[in-house]
Amino acid sequence: MATEKPEAASMKQGPGIDSNEAFEFLRASxxxxxxxxxxxxxxxxxxxxxxxxxxxxxxxxxxxxxxxxxxxxxxxxxxxxxxxxxxxxxxxxxxxxxxxxxxxxxxxxxxxxxxxxxxxxxxxxxxxxxxxxxxxxxxxRPCGLVFSTGKRAQTPGEFLEVLQKVEIDSIFYHLFTPRLLRGASRNDFSTWFERRGFGSLSQRLAEFDPYLNSLEDNRRYLMELVSAELKSRKEVRDA
Amino acid sequence: MPDTYRGIAPESVLSEVEALAAGLRGHALQHVNSTRKGGGVAELLARLVPMFESLGIRTRWDVIDGNGDFYDVTKSMHNALQGADVEFNYEDREIYLECLRENSKKLRLDADVVVIHDAQPAYLVDFCDFDRSRMVWRCHVDLAQPNASVWGFLSRAVSKYGLAIFHVPQFAQPLPIPQVLIPPSIDPLSEKNRELEEEQITEVTERFGIDRARPVVVQVSRFDRFKDPLGVIRAFRLVRQNFDCQLVLAGGTADDDPESAQVLAEVHEGADGDPDIFILSLPPDADFEINALQRAATVVMQKSTREGFGLTVTEAMWKGKPVVGGAAGGIPAQIIDRSTGFLVHSAEGAAFRLRYLLSHPKHATRMGKRGREHVRRNFLITRHLRDYLLVMHSVLRGCPESPIWLL
Known part of the structure; x- marks a missing residue:
């Protein structure tokens, strides 16, 4: 996991995926x-x-x-x-x-x-x-800026590590804004895992309803989904 | 600066402050208000200005001059803006405008963003040669039901600013300029809110004869009818049918509020010599005592029927106390009903919630913890600082009228 000093990134509206295909955790102020x-x-x-x-x-x-x-x-x-x-x-x-x-x-x-x-x-x-x-x-209505939290994940393992600690606003940003404010078809987490070849995980991430949980419960659920997928892949590899 | 608050304020806010300030380094900010000492605005600016400076934003704080007549007029305006029925005639307007005209000759507005606080200096916008789109009017009073004549006069000036700031949506007004919200905040390092040792708290309660072995219900507020101190006593008496507890009504009278002495007398009469009701008329600088009393409380009340923002609610929540508050003014913006405390509409409602909290101490403690976290996220001075930085960005980008977030 790479960490760097946060930097104001006005008008940054991407899905939080940088040119190296790392997931960049963003948040809005x-x-x-x-x-x-x-x-x-x-x-x-x-x-x-x-x-x-x-x-x-x-x-x-x-x-x-x-x-x-x-x-x-x-x-x-x-x-x-x-x-x-x-x-x-x-x-x-x-x-x-x-x-x-x-x-x-x-x-x-x-x-x-x-x-x-x-x-x-x-x-x-x-x-x-x-x-x-x-x-x-x-x-x-909200008016403000989108920031990088300074936290990035290159691998699903790193993603899990950052997800556990990242500011809750960042989870909000990546879960709720893509579809309704940025015209994406699914949330940023789902998009990133799909690009990395995690099709079924991506599907589950896209399908779950985050409106039925508090933000912190959403964090826990996301972590459960990702860690279950990683565990299952490891078991397949080990077998 | 943010380092002073590290471990207290949320890391996320501190990093936002740093990031926002980085984009403003070298820019200048200017605040203008009517007093260097006394009152919430001066207290806030005294703390915020050094913070801006430490972030590399050149910040100047100017204070307008005025004579007795000017301040009499602005005091009336202040009361009228909060709903008082006052006469505001041609002569008053002339006194007010003439004073600001004179001030404009001495005052140098030359920062990138200028924030004018409250009504007293508001008409400077008419007299100073400055780009109005970079002037911000910051309202610190309850404008929910302003006197139409005074607001009609003032709004003509406010309409010329680039942006107006209010505490809560209910205070915003029909204006042709963008309006944003910045709720008030507390400084966790100030005398009123800093951590205290148990001995310090006990020293204060002993000084006033309060027994910490029994539950203590505390309301801190001026002796003002809108704070409903008699309603608090009524609620306390209902609670006392079930619980052996004490009530502390701590506050002060104000020189500029002729009613307060009368209300205090009524409160004494209402208490009727009850030894478990402590009516403490404290001087304005009794921050340490207020801090200790709030920390000694089992439950804090703010049973206002009308309220500006009611920062005593935030102060109490910061000290980990569940709060029973009247559903008025800015109180619902602070208390998350049934999570960090209870919103009530009557003395009976207050008594019911107090009885619940006194009989469920574990739940009361959980509510208090949630309240502290709620304040940490939303009502500390660091968030206030961040909001001003966002205002600067918004004004300097020249787009306060349109959201720049994700559009």
Missing amino acids: YLVQVLPFRARSLGQLLTAATLAPETSLFYHLHHAFFRSPERLPEYPNDFASWAHTSLGDAVVAERLANLNLTRTASLSGIRREISVILAEHLQDSGDGRHVGKENEFIFC
Whole structure:
């Protein structure tokens, strides 16, 4: 494992694979920008969710992971959490919580799903619930820079070693941003293992649903997957 | 600088600070506010400025001059921005503007990025010959429900800045400029937050007659109705039906708050001579005592009904204490409900959560540990420093209006 001093790498948007085919662990450092879209009812949430930039949807769908990386919150995204906590509407909260982000390929698709959930619920139940200004939903988005953590892995063994210790934000970056913000078909870990000829591991990494675990649980699960694969390959070689 | 915080702040934040600062070396930053001493802004700048310097960013901190009339006006503005119903007339505006016009003649704005703090110097943007896109307005007050007349006046100046910074989304305003969030922070090495020896904590509790053998519930805050000290006493009395415990209400009165003495008197009346309720009116520099009292607490409360940010919550969590806080202002941004403490909406809710924590000490300890980690990740001064570095990058790249992250 090679380690070097971190360096600001603005606009670096790659999958974290350098020219030597090493996996470079990246992470993002960002400020939260407040946008002029607010909602005090489901109807207003529908309008704002339709107009807000996609990066804002990304922020609110993943904010909970940053807030508490060790814990899976009751509701996995800000929309569901707000519907439950502020509006007191458990039904729509559950529907929003059940957004299937691993199966939906893009933020525009997710926006459509959110809109359908809200529109159907409004049709069934109306828009009677309103919250005060202090509880309104305020749309935000991240703005910042992507960094190298200074940690790289040349081999799957090194990868496992770094994965255990790397900042949790780096795992977030490589798991959640590739598909929804960078247009990739799968997460960076899956892409790297595929390039290294680990087809079945790559498939498992692509298929697992990281939205059902806390970030730290995701780290543990990734480590389990990789170490099981390495162990099985070793057993085959030894046999 | 980051070395001082190594082992305390997250390594990831320290490495980000180094990396961000490397790209800004040789650039200059200038802060302007209204006082060198006293108040949270001065306290923060006194700590941040040397940190910027140590990172190779030339940093200057200028303070505007003003006479008594100016400060009377800005005090009214300050209260009005936090919702007070004050009269703000033509004469007030003239006093305010004239003072800033005079200051602009002496003040040299020549850094790459200039951060103007709060309302007092805000209109400098109108009088100084400086690229406005590189001027940042940093708001440190609760702007959730500002007085319309004063905010209407101030927002005309704020709209001319390149960027505005607020604590939490609820404080952001309809403005034609980008607005970003930088929550407040605590310095883990300051007198109020540094580690203390057990003997030091005991020395303070003994000085006030507090029995550490019994559970202690502590609320640290000014004697202000919005901090709901009478609600805290009511909750405590409900808890005491089941638990032999003590309550400490520690805070101060403020010269600029004529109501505080009255509230303190009401609190004494509410306590009704109960020997287990300790009402401590402390001087503004009693940081060591506050630190010790928070550390002596079994549970910390901040049962505000209205709050700016409420950094006492973060201070308590940093000391590993579970916190029961009112769901108001910036408190929900700090407490992760049911993980690092509880958010409550009534005295009864507070009593219920206190009873739970006092009867589940192991869970309370776990919550406290999670709270400390939450603060370590999100509310230390090193994160604040990193956020300012990001602001500098954003302003210097001339793209505060669009995310530069992954777009």
